[in-house]
Amino acid sequence: MSGPNSEYDPVEVTPLRADQVEAMRDAALAAISDAADLDALKQVRIDHTGDRSPLALAKREIGALPPQARKEAGQRVGQARGAVNKALGERQGVLEAEHEERMLVTETVDVTLPTDRSQRGARHPITTLSERLTDIFVAMGWEVAEGPWVEAEWLNFDALNMGEDHPARTMQDTFWLEPSKAALVLRTHTSPVQARTMLTREPPIYVVCPGRVYRTDEIDATHSPVFHQIEGLVVDKGITMAHLKGSLDHMTEAMFGEGISTRFRPSYFPFTEPSAEMDMVCFVCRGENSEDCRTCRGEGWIELGGCGVVNPRVLISCGIDPEVYTGFAFGFGIDRMLMFRHNVADLRDVFEGDVRFAQPFGVEI
Amino acid sequence: MKAPVSWIREYVALPDDLSVDDLTAKLTMLGLKLESITTPADAITGPLVVGKVLTIDKEPQKNGKVISWCTVDVGDANGTGEPQGIICGAHNFEVGDLVVVCLPGAVLPGNFEISARKTYGHISAGMICSERELGLGDDHAGIIVLPADAGAPGTDAFDVLGLDDPVIEFEINPDRAYALSLRGIAREAALGFGVPFTDPADREAPAPNGDGYSVIVDDPVGCPVFAARLVTGFDPTAPTPGWMAKRLEQAGMRSISLAVDITNYVMLELGRPIHGYDADKLAGPLRIRRAEQGESLVTLDGARRTLSPQDLVVTDDSGPIGLGGVMGGDATEMSEKSTRILVEAAHWDATSMFRTGKRHRVTSEAGKRNERGVDPQVVAVAADRVVELLVELGGATADAGVTLVGEAPAQPVTRIDYDLPARITGMAIESEDVVSILQAVGCRVDADADGVDVTPPSWRPDITDPYDLVEEVARVVGYDHVPSVLPPAPSGRGYTQAQKLRRRVGLTLAGAGFTELITYPFVGVADWEKLGFAEDDARRQTLWMANPLNAEEPQLTTTLLPGILRALGRNVGRGNDDVALFEHSLVFLPSGTESAPILGVERRPTEEEWAAITKAVPNQPLHLAVAIAGQRESAGWWGDGRVAGWSDAIGAVRDVARTLGVDLTVRAAAVAPWHPGRCAELRVGNAVIGYAGELHPKVCQAYGLPARSAAAEVDLEVLIEHAVEVVAGPRFSSYPVAKEDVALLVDASVPAADVEAALRDGAGELLEAIRLFDVYTGDQVGEGKKSLAFALRFRAPDRTLKEGEAAAARDAAIAVAAQATGAVQR
């Protein structure tokens, strides 16, 4: 090996010859590409780029060259080292990727294993259905009104044009509270909330009142002493039955899809006049091919509930001038809608609290 | 109300080809709600014939039953003309009676095929039919015995029984009491199809005279009109003609005897209930008055009824002989021997009828009509129609005397403007339509430039208000013409905060694995016993129902625990081993002694009246309960499961409080139904909002729950009231955190929360967070002690902590904890 040469005359240094440097480089590149794994590559790195590697030694020789030859030799060796380092880096990347891939394969798990560490919860479908219904009306700008379950007799009956001797009062089998002079009942419908709303708010009134109601029915597949209604009340100037129909059509369409509208049949309720029963187009058979439809029993229509124009007598007892304002009201059963919309066969399931009933409904309906 | 189509058609000129479906569709749209259409023939295949019973041999059987082996003449209907041998279980017929015979090959409702079969030692070749077997009614106590003029043996029975005649059953609303008669239904059909109507009540009754049976009406308000007619020489053995028996059967009434059948028939025809007295049993004039205190009466149904001074009674010299308009008396009832019959047709005050019916718990066909309101003009004519039929069919002679006391009250006049129907219904209705429709309905209409003065027809006592007239106009125009228009959109404020938060509470608990349920609020003393409530527990003080469904559960619950624990037990009992339930519902707290006033309805309540109502309505706060049994986390390939316990109940409430942004304080308590050592009192500020923890072992046992089942109940209303309204935006430091762990030894009785509070107190402002991460009891800490391990995190808002700063703060925390709780660092 030669020492540094400060003389002018170039000294021929073998390892710096172009063919020699190329040979070193090619040997290194071959070793790199032959390295089968990261350990082998590590050895290749030491052998071909380490302090004692031929290219490192060659670099050291550059100083021994005459100044005018150093540049060319330096470039030559530098390029060779660059090519080797680049190849090393590339090979390192490839081998690391291969390594990682192998590692990940060994870490494979059975992703089909169950993940149910904790139980699933659910809200009651009566709650979620009730919310879904009120959402429709709240989106139209209405508000949600509520009232107590034990209610003053006057609000449950008298204020709604059902005086003591009103035949409709016997149609509703009422739970009365002790003592009878307390004049309290478990509300038989959500309608007292109408009266409460009119007594505590000024028109215009646009409210929907969902809630629990009570009648003295023994429980069976289609009856329960506790059930749920939703009631709508609008009192404003110029309100007509057409607005009632429009609101109900909007609700059934939002709930059951386009084209599911309502129809009215004349009926009787003390708190509305004119009164109507409302039916909706069967959402299963859409009123067509209805012979074998089990949802509407071939009627093409599903009975929904009652509605009508607020009886002026009710407006008067609640302090609203019927000469200025008119209104409409409607009400229907949430439990019944749950039964026909979701094909629930037995009302007892709704109230027994068996978790297998509510769980499939989840948190939305 | 059941109406045979053939009977309706008798009074209305309906098109011959009108189908029963089209008829009912029209009547439905006029307000007569369709209950059902029954055409019995649809479910029956013949041969079904008239048979004449020739012989009956009663044959007692080993099982105690007596069967009848009959031979019946069925003419040539059996192809042989020989008598048909038939076994029959009923006994309400005799030799010579005409009966309905179903021959082999026939099919009865329910796809019941009739064949000749061997039974009780005979070949029974067919069946003698009851009403129920033919689908005509529920009466199966006996077979149908046909009137003597029903037809010769072998006559096809379909026509005799009217099986081809559809019967429409209507559900009649209270405002359409006139439709509780064929007269009323036919009138509606005429209105609907615009065809002529023949009023069966349009007859000339003889003028009243002074020779009739003496009647004194003391209470003309209760009984405005009373007609009485006497017939003599009535043949009580005269049979009911077939056509009448058939119609009664179709209308759902049994044929009883000619005289009774006639009164029922006229009631169905005209809507006016009729009462017939055996005139020989009457003593002196009839007097109509209110009952006197202490009077009593045995009614037709055999019940002795103590009368109220509000009851209207018909009396003779013997005292009360009938509960006027509701039910006749036993003593003066017509019998199978009556030949002199006094016919009563009277108009009664509907409210009084309703009250008497309710007071005595009597429901009768007569009461049903009288309490809803009958046409007051149809009194004398109804009596006359009965007399006519008694004469015609029973060979009676009409007495010349005609009694008629009082007269029909005048109908009130109601005024409406022409535009009211359109303004209320949203339909386009012209003035002339208003007039013509009201006239078609039967009103007398006096029109002027702006509107009409309307006198409703006598059969419409329900029409009292302008809006009643609007409904009349609207139903004739047709509800199907009401347009669909959305009302103007109001500027609503959406859900209230409380309504929104309630929904979030439900979502929080559902997300935490709890399933919502809805329970009944009915409870009784057994529930308090199961819960282990002391005698003086405030939760036993409840509202009571006067008429509970179940006498064992007459109370309205003050707590959600009975319902949710029953449901928890039911789930466990059904094999749902791991259950977590929640319910949010109102509970009922007993009210004060105030009664809710019954106010008038002619004006808005005054502020004082309204305050009295709201004060009398009991407090009904919204509660939330959770209950858990079994495993809270399941065992699986990941390892062991975790059994639910007291901490899960408290944790559920904490989750809810976190959702609401409420700070919850937990302290030890001992309250039923919880385990006295595993019960937490939950506070918001100073208010106790409820309790949570493990259930007492006795309670678990009482409800069939596994040991360690847990529950919580809180006042959700208070929690929601305290919900955070505006969350302050956090400030946090990005300088490095310093972590210090501390293990402290305290007496087992010291609450961890107290130790934590003391540490927090002592650690100063640099403390960022503190968390209890381990609790150890056992040999290494000694009896009565526990070791609590806390992880403390320190950080400064504006700099990196200096070496030793965190340790100093930690030591300060320990010092305060030592002083406050006696804690010793381990």
Ligand SMILES: [Zn+2]
């Ligand atoms: Zn359908």
